Amino acid sequence: MxxxxxxxxxxxxxxxxxxxxxxxxxxxxxxxxxxxxxxxxxxxxxxxxxxxxxxxxxxxxxxxREINRWEWKMAEWERAHNNDGDAWANTIKAQGGTPRNDLQILSIQAPADVAKELKIPAGTAIQARNRLRWVNDEPHQLSDSYFPPFVTDGNDLFWNPGDLGVQGGLLAATGHKQVRWHDTLTARMPSAEESQRLMMAPGTPLLVHTRLGYDAEGRPVRYMVTRMAADRVEVSYDLDA
Amino acid sequence: MxxxxxxxxxxxxxxxxxxxxxxxxxxxxxxxxxxxxxxxxxxxxxxxxxxxxxxxxxxxxxxxREINRWEWKMAEWERAHNNDGDAWANTIKAQGGTPRNDLQILSIQAPADVAKELKIPAGTAIQARNRLRWVNDEPHQLSDSYFPPFVTDGNDLFWNPGDLGVQGGLLAATGHKQVRWHDTLTARMPSAEESQRLMMAPGTPLLVHTRLGYDAEGRPVRYMVTRMAADRVEVSYDLDA
DNA sequence: TTGTTTGACTTGTAGGTACAAGTTGCTTGG
DNA sequence: CCAAGCAACTTGTACCTACAAGTCAAACAA
Missing domain, CATH: 1.10.10.10 (Winged helix-like DNA-binding domain superfamily/Winged helix DNA-binding domain)
Structure with missing residues (x-):
């Protein structure tokens, strides 16, 4: 050829x-x-x-083109949350960056994929916490969390956008502490809308992370989907034998 | 606009x-x-x-376009290796696929990135094990492992391409068992050569996984770089509190 | 000195043509 | 009936023009 x-x-x-x-x-x-x-x-x-x-x-x-990536430590994420505010912000600060956070709290009808992961009927009214995270005034990631009704019902805490409302701590505070997580990672090209919202250069893929958190009874209590500009982040895990 | x-x-x-x-x-x-x-x-x-x-x-x-992804369980990976042959092949079989493996064992001079991770001088003669993994006769990933000299020197085992030569078990068999790992994940677009070797459709990113394994003394004993066609794989991790 | 205008450069968008090359199905000849 | 070949489709490559729109620096005016 x-x-x-x-x-x-x-x-x-x-x-x-x-x-x-x-x-x-x-x-x-x-x-x-x-x-x-x-x-x-x-x-x-x-x-x-x-x-x-x-x-x-x-x-x-x-x-x-020049690319520089910020590390995001996934294994420490939830654990640090419980003690110390926003672990993502801390990891960025430790690398010399200035993190920022836009949080939007919504009540939505569960889309099919979210419903399947949370094991609830599609269309159920659930709460979503949608974050847009910035580093040095550069948009980095869209991170959306979804909670099943049995977790949020009767908990005003979940409507509090304050910084105490970080999610690992939030769930623990309302009696649904996460003890186990299942993470998945894939990559795909962004849609036009995602590309625009994250100000992504052409030729940049999206790194898509999902995390499903379970409580001590083995029930899914949070589903999180994070879409990251792949040229600005590197996800990491530490494992022990 | x-x-x-x-x-x-x-x-x-x-x-x-x-x-x-x-x-x-x-x-x-x-x-x-x-x-x-x-x-x-x-x-x-x-x-x-x-x-x-x-x-x-x-x-x-x-x-x-239609895409279907195979799951690759990263947390089980090394542990399963020690007992049970090739964990990647097993996870594919469990999902109903037919895995295949091309292994090439080379002696190379350590490139800069590999040398940095293994903490050896660039250009040092080291051993590389390059794998091309297939599922149902579709190329899935390029997985390259690199070992520092102190691990491979005087070990004929490392030149054995047989199936017993899987790497977790291989390192354990030669007295350099891995006890800790540091993984990173990023995505980028493939080069023309990568795109051709993995038969990737246009608009498909590369999911790049690296794993640095340490022995009980805290020395890096293996550096692995895996480049995957992102439309054919989903990487997963299981974490506990 | 400072600010503005202008012109020369850049890339972006939108249109056109021609032909090469791969795919598919119908027609036709044996 | 079957196979070969042809015709009509498809996308791929390569060329052209024209003008819009953004950038930058030099020239010029206040």
């Missing part, structure tokens, strides 16, 4: 990329250098952009 | 997508339906393809 022209141009450009942050030649110069049409050069460039290697913005020459 | 025509067309097409596996209208029909040029329609379609929503192949109409 012979290499197409746009593939060849993409390969040549990729191999000539400088260090992160440096500028690429303009389209016109690449057209001249490789003897391809502007459309072909643009096809090559947008392939590189889709691979997350370069960035582009109108009026400026393209740049070699 | 007004919506461009290609954005509008992309949105309308996305909202009219049928169920997974169903066919899209041809480009010509979309050109007529939305009154845009073929270039504009193709721009919209390739945006949807980059989002992983549709697939395309020359000569056939595009299709709505």
């Amino acid at each position: 012979p290499e197409t022209l746009q593939e060849r141009v993409a390969r040549l450009i990729r191999d000539s990329l400088g260090e992160p942050g440096s500028a690429l030649p303009s389209e016109a110069e690449l057209v001249e250098r490789y003897g391809a049409s502007r459309n072909t050069v643009r096809a090559a460039l947008s392939a590189l952009e889709a691979q997350g290697l370069i960035t582009s913005s109108q009026g400026r020459t393209r740049q070699v | 007004p919506e461009t025509l290609q954005e509008r067309v992309a949105r309308l097409i996305r909202d009219s997508l049928g169920e997974p596996g169903s066919a899209l209208p041809s480009e010509a029909e979309l050109v007529e339906r939305y009154g845009a040029s073929r270039n504009t329609v193709r721009a919209a379609l390739s945006a949807l393809e980059a989002q992983g929503l549709i697939t395309s192949s020359q000569g056939r109409t595009r299709q709505v």
Whole structure:
């Protein structure tokens, strides 16, 4: 299978990329250098952009993309919560960043996936706590938590958006302490809306984390879905034998 | 900021997508339906393809993409290894799949990232075990393990590609049993080569898992980097309080 | 000195053409 | 009846034009 022209141009450009942050030649110069049409050069460039290697913005020459990730320690997460406020904020501060948090508390009808995880009928009225987390005024993640009715019913605490209302502590305070968690991780490309809300550059996947927390009786008491810009975060776990 | 025509067309097409596996209208029909040029329609379609929503192949109409993921249980991984052969193969079998394994054992010079994790000088001669794992004759992941010299020196066992040579058990058998692990997870877009080796559809990110294993003395004894096609796998962890 | 305007550069959007190449089903000849 | 081949479809590649819109620096005016 012979290499197409746009593939060849993409390969040549990729191999000539400088260090992160440096500028690429303009389209016109690449057209001249490789003897391809502007459309072909643009096809090559947008392939590189889709691979997350370069960035582009109108009026400026393209740049070699630079990425720096913040670590998010998943194994410490819930445990630290119980003692010490927001563990996510603490882990970011420890790495020299400035964390920020937008919390929205909603009453919703359970969508199919949430209902299945919480083992309740789809459409049940449940409470959702939707967070948008920022680091250095850069949006990092959309973290949505869902609670089954038997946990939230009659607990005004859950409507309190204050910082004491962190979720590990919150559940413990209302008699439904989590003792076991099941986490899953996948990745996919963001929708246009997710891409916009998280201000994600093209060619950036979404890292999707879910956590299902169980109480001592083995009942699911919280389902959390976190969607992260994969170029800004690295999730970590510590395990013992 | 007004919506461009290609954005509008992309949105309308996305909202009219049928169920997974169903066919899209041809480009010509979309050109007529939305009154845009073929270039504009193709721009919209390739945006949807980059989002992983549709697939395309020359000569056939595009299709709505369908994805099914296999679960990979990370917390059980090393522990099961010690008793029971290849835990990854077992977890796939338990889900009704047919696993397969290509193993290549190499002697290489440690690249910078590997050297840093194993705390050895870059360029040190080390052993690498590179696996390509398949499920139902579909490539799933590239899993590369690296061992520092003090672990492999004088151990012929490490050159044995047999099934007894699974790594958790292998390290234990040579007196360097792992007792602690540090895992990280990120996602990024694949390079052209990774995309080809894993036969990944456009719009599919790579889920990248790393595991650094320590022995009882706290020395790193294995560094493993696994690159997975994110549309075919879901990584999971079980945690206790 | 400071602020504004202008012009030259950049990328983005939208349209067009032509032909190559893969897929599928119908027609037709044996 | 079956198979080969052809025709009509599909998407892929590559080229072209025109203009819109954002960026940046030099020139110019207050």
